Amino acid sequence: MGWIVKVDGVFEATLGVALVVGGASGLLDSGDFPAPVGTPLVVAAGLTLVAIGAVLWRAPVATPFLRMLAAANGGTAMLALVWVVAASGFSTAGSALTFTTAAALTVLAAAQLSAAAGVVTGL
Numbered sequence: 001m002g003w004i005v006k007v008d009g010v011f012e013a014t015l016g017v018a019l020v021v022g023g024a025s026g027l028l029d030s031g032d033f034p035a036p037v038g039t040p041l042v043v044a045a046g047l048t049l050v051a052i053g054a055v056l057w058r059a060p061v062a063t064p065f066l067r068m069l070a071a072a073n074g075g076t077a078m079l080a081l082v083w084v085v086a087a088s089g090f091s092t093a094g095s096a097l098t099f100t101t102a103a104a105l106t107v108l109a110a111a112q113l114s115a116a117a118g119v120v121t122g123l
Contacts, residue, residue, distance in 0.1 A: 002061040004066070004108070004111045004112050004115050005056055005057075005059055005061050005065075005066070005069065005112075006056070006057055007108070007111075008056050008069065008073070008108050008112070009052075009053045009054070009055070009056030009057035009059075010053065010057075011053070011104060011108065012049045012050075012052045012053035012056060013049065013050050013052075013053025013054065013057075014053075015046075015049050015101060016045075016046040016047065016048070016049030016050035016051075016052070016053060017046065017050060018046070018097075019042050019043065019045055019046025019049065020043050020046035020047060020050070021046075022042065022046075023039045023040075023042035023043035023046060024043060026039075027093075028042050028093070028094070028097075029042070031091055032090065032091040032093050032094035032097075033089065033090060033091075033094045033098075034083075034087040034088060034089030034090060035089060056069075063116045066112045066113070066115055066116035067112075067113070067116050069109075069112050070108075070109040070110075070112035070113045070116065071109075073105040073106075073108045073109040073112065074105070074106065074109035076102075076105055077101075077102040077103075077105035077106045077109065078102075080098050080099075080101055080102040080105070081099075081102045083098065084098040084099060084102075
């Protein structure tokens, strides 16, 4: 069950590094996301995700934590989808990154809910 939290941590850290490198190198900038998202916000979000990944890697695993993590991932996925569908100003790369992130978060949330249910039922 703890593996799904570590996988989530690796995903968050990897996405964070991609955002930091993309922002710092100019591969991701204000042209990829709707205003007011620009390079500083892309890099800040990346650094935050790297920190979240480190916390998740070391997080103790318990059913309430898995449920909370699943809710956070599912909610973030939903918000990302609404954002990319409702807002204008995404580049092809920005929308692809946002859709891919939402899909990955949805898979993680489902796996975390499944793991939490297994803990509760003793499976």
